[in-house]
Amino acid sequence: MAAQIYSGEKYASRRREISANLAKRPEFHDSKPLPFMTREEKILESSRKLTLISKHMNEIIDPSDKRELYHLNCEVLGIEGNPMALHGDMFIPALTAQASDEQQEKWLSRALRREIIGTYAQTELGHGTNLRKLETIATYDVDTQEFVLHTPQITALKWWPGNLGKSSNYAVVVALMIIKGKNYGPQTFMVPLRDEKTHQPLKGITIGDIGPKLAYNIVDNGFLGFDHYRIPRTNLLMRHTRVEPDGTFVKPPHAKINYSAMVHVRSYMITGQAIMLAYALTIATRYSSVRRQGQIDTTQPEVKVLEYQTQQHRLFPSIARAYAFVFAGAETVRLYERVLQEVETGNVSLMADLHALTSGLKSVVTHQTAQGIEQARMACGGHGYSQASYISEIFGVAVGGCTYEGENLVMLQQLARYLVKSAGLVQAGQSSKLGPLVAYLGAKSDSTSLIDRTPTPGFAEYVKTFQHIARKQTLKAAQKLFGFMEKGDTREVAWNKSTVELNRASRLHTRLYIVEAFVRRVEEVADPRLKEVLTDLLRLHVNYELLDVAAYALEDGFLSSSQLDYIREQLYFYLAKIRPNAVSLVDSWEFSDRELRSVLGRRDGNVYENLFAWAKASPLNKTDVLPSVDKYLKPLMESARASKL
Ligand SMILES: CC/C=C\C/C=C\C/C=C\C/C=C\C/C=C\CCCC(=O)SCCNC(=O)CCNC(=O)[C@H](O)C(C)(C)COP(=O)(O)OP(=O)(O)OC[C@H]1O[C@@H](n2cnc3c(N)ncnc32)[C@H](O)[C@@H]1OP(=O)(O)O
Numbered sequence: 102m103a104a105q106i107y108s109g110e111k112y113a114s115r116r117r118e119i120s121a122n123l124a125k126r127p128e129f130h131d132s133k134p135l136p137f138m139t140r141e142e143k144i145l146e147s148s149r150k151l152t153l154i155s156k157h158m159n160e161i162i163d164p165s166d167k168r169e170l171y172h173l174n175c176e177v178l179g180i181e182g183n184p185m186a187l188h189g190d191m192f193i194p195a196l197t198a199q200a201s202d203e204q205q206e207k208w209l210s211r212a213l214r215r216e217i218i219g220t221y222a223q224t225e226l227g228h229g230t231n232l233r234k235l236e237t238i239a240t241y242d243v244d245t246q247e248f249v250l251h252t253p254q255i256t257a258l259k260w261w262p263g264n265l266g267k268s269s270n271y272a273v274v275v276a277l278m279i280i281k282g283k284n285y286g287p288q289t290f291m292v293p294l295r296d297e298k299t300h301q302p303l304k305g306i307t308i309g310d311i312g313p314k315l316a317y318n319i320v321d322n323g324f325l326g327f328d329h330y331r332i333p334r335t336n337l338l339m340r341h342t343r344v345e346p347d348g349t350f351v352k353p354p355h356a357k358i359n360y361s362a363m364v365h366v367r368s369y370m371i372t373g374q375a376i377m378l379a380y381a382l383t384i385a386t387r388y389s390s391v392r393r394q395g396q397i398d399t400t401q402p403e404v405k406v407l408e409y410q411t412q413q414h415r416l417f418p419s420i421a422r423a424y425a426f427v428f429a430g431a432e433t434v435r436l437y438e439r440v441l442q443e444v445e446t447g448n449v450s451l452m453a454d455l456h457a458l459t460s461g462l463k464s465v466v467t468h469q470t471a472q473g474i475e476q477a478r479m480a481c482g483g484h485g486y487s488q489a490s491y492i493s494e495i496f497g498v499a500v501g502g503c504t505y506e507g508e509n510l511v512m513l514q515q516l517a518r519y520l521v522k523s524a525g526l527v528q529a530g531q532s533s534k535l536g537p538l539v540a541y542l543g544a545k546s547d548s549t550s551l552i553d554r555t556p557t558p559g560f561a562e563y564v565k566t567f568q569h570i571a572r573k574q575t576l577k578a579a580q581k582l583f584g585f586m587e588k589g590d591t592r593e594v595a596w597n598k599s600t601v602e603l604n605r606a607s608r609l610h611t612r613l614y615i616v617e618a619f620v621r622r623v624e625e626v627a628d629p630r631l632k633e634v635l636t637d638l639l640r641l642h643v644n645y646e647l648l649d650v651a652a653y654a655l656e657d658g659f660l661s662s663s664q665l666d667y668i669r670e671q672l673y674f675y676l677a678k679i680r681p682n683a684v685s686l687v688d689s690w691e692f693s694d695r696e697l698r699s700v701l702g703r704r705d706g707n708v709y710e711n712l713f714a715w716a717k718a719s720p721l722n723k724t725d726v727l728p729s730v731d732k733y734l735k736p737l738m739e740s741a742r743a744s745k746l
Pocket residue numbers: 167168171190191221223224229230231232233263357360361363364366369370371372373374452453456504505506507508511515518519
């Protein structure tokens with residue numbers, strides 16, 4: 102099953118080898134539980150381990166294999182980030198996609214050797230979403246052939262870039278490019294920030310950390326201001342866009358090619374989110390198979406809480422989602438890598454499809470992941486609330502994905518633009534021009550679903566039902582938009598009056614895509630034992646998801662109320678059928694205890710002994726009487742006693 106999750110036996114077994122290798126190297130392990138450390142201690146600890154990784158990486162992984170490096174980082178550094186997180190996640194991808202060969206020779210090779218540390222500085226105090234209104238300006242000085250970076254007011258300060266605050270000495274900075282008074286929109290520049298020897302900020306740079314956050318606190322998200330700071334013309338990233346010495350601007354082959362680092366993260370983060378969801382579910386499912394509370398048969402001992410249908414309903418659909426997301430994530434990464442290669446040859450035809458797909462997936466997956474993690478926390482009762490479970494940290498890190506790389510409700514609108522265009526083609530009788538991801542919009546719907554009348558597995562009927570719902574909502578939302586425009590609203594005003602409905606269409610389209618990706622993967626499985634278990638999980642998935650969106654199919658009679666009952670019964674059936682495999686389904690992700698960092702979710706299942714040992718190790722228990730008691734509580738009680746006398 103691990104080979105299914107990790108798209109092949111080769112990587113699944115490499116993961117095992119890497120974990121086994123690390124198990125023998127205590128210097129790579131957390132020196133104490135992360136929840137017992139201050140932010141400064143965590144950053145120091147993470148930097149220590151990062152240095153070890155850099156020194157010994159070649160003995161443990163093939164450093165050119167991104168997935169091996171990712172696993173090494175998960176084991177050793179964990180999810181709370183590290184001082185070079187953005188270096189790998191965005192700085193290197195931005196240089197890879199946007200720097201010219203000559204620039205790559207100069208900077209990318211140094212970045213890969215970790216001679217310099219970089220980040221991606223785009224968001225500002227006043228603007229994150231609306232990139233066209235960024236306020237940092239890069240004015241071209243023809244005389245000196247330099248760009249002058251400047252922060253004209255406080256809202257123009259860069260704000261949020263990860264590892265900008267304290268760790269990075271370079272950044273890919275996004276600024277509005279002005280040449281001879283003309284605004285050429287957001288462009289990307291390679292900018293030195295700190296002296297390479299002393300790490301002191303360079304003259305003209307104001308820089309620092311933005312303070313603690315909900316989670317992800319090992320990362321020093323930062324602020325950055327420029328005071329007429331000069332960089333050479335050749336620091337504009339010039340793989341696709343160019344500015345000649347005389348200020349002539351050479352347009353890129355696609356207007357949004359500079360947004361490639363964002364598309365990179367949106368493509369990869371689907372897998373990252375699936376893994377975080379699986380972390381939380383591993384912890385909650387293992388714990389639920391140890392925790393006994395209450396009885397189902399009063400003549401029998403207390404049951405494991407995993408026997409309760411409510412607990413199964415709380416956890417199993419999310420287990421199915423974690424599988425669905427990791428399968429969809431693998432497809433997305435393949436598409437991203439293909440588009441990256443095609444862009445190299447000047448073919449930008451798939452950029453819009455990739456952008457639409459990743460915008461929708463990023464939004465739906467992060468939202469459902471956060472919901473699933475929070476349910477997993479609650480499924481652990483009181484102990485889920487303790488940091489010993491580590492689920493609160495997993496939630497805090499994962500939920501950040503709802504905001505970063507484009508706020509979810511904004512990114513759903515990007516997909517909606519694509520859907521509206523497609524709906525326009527359908528309306529104009531040009532369905533043959535629809536791309537493969539939206540071809541279903543042009544198909545004719547059956548009048549009713551045959552979901553309860555086809556032999557199992559009947560996935561085709563489920564897919565048809567999801568298609569019907571997504572098509573109906575897309576055409577309806579587009580119609581609403583066109584209707585407002587016909588009545589005289591501008592497109593922007595009409596759009597704003599239709600966005601709730603448009604975003605619903607985007608979610609339904611994306612959920613259809615996820616179901617289809619799951620079906621595609623299960624169809625490929627050859628081993629009959631695996632196929633059976635994955636088919637059960639897929640059946641659970643399609644019934645749970647369909648029930649969640651059934652209102653759309655009920656309102657036009659595509660589904661009847663008796664079909665709804667059928668779907669519910671199928672759901673309950675598969676909850677019970679999956680129960681014996683539940684622990685194996687989470688164990689199949691093969692997370693080591695070190696990677697999970699959860700006292701509650703350890704493989705040995707010795708929950709109570711482990712919790713007690715953890716609590717005794719808490720910093721507060723180092724002494725029996727805290728200074729706060731000596732300083733305040735004792736005098737308070739003493740004075741209360743004295744006043745009574
Ligand atoms: C191997 C390892 C395995 C697993 C790895 C797992 C995990 C690791 C992965 C990731 C690491 C995780 C965490 C990292 C932590 C944090 C990183 C966070 C970093 C950041 O947040 S960086 C800042 C991100 N900021 C944003 O995302 C801003 C969002 N805003 C925008 O993107 C844009 O402003 C916009 C798209 C909303 C609007 O842009 P615009 O105004 O310029 O464009 P229009 O709306 O007018 O659209 C015009 C037209 O262009 C199309 N378009 C827009 N963008 C693109 C694009 N990128 N590509 C192609 N086309 C695009 C748009 O659709 C319009 O088209 P139309 O045809 O005219 O309709």
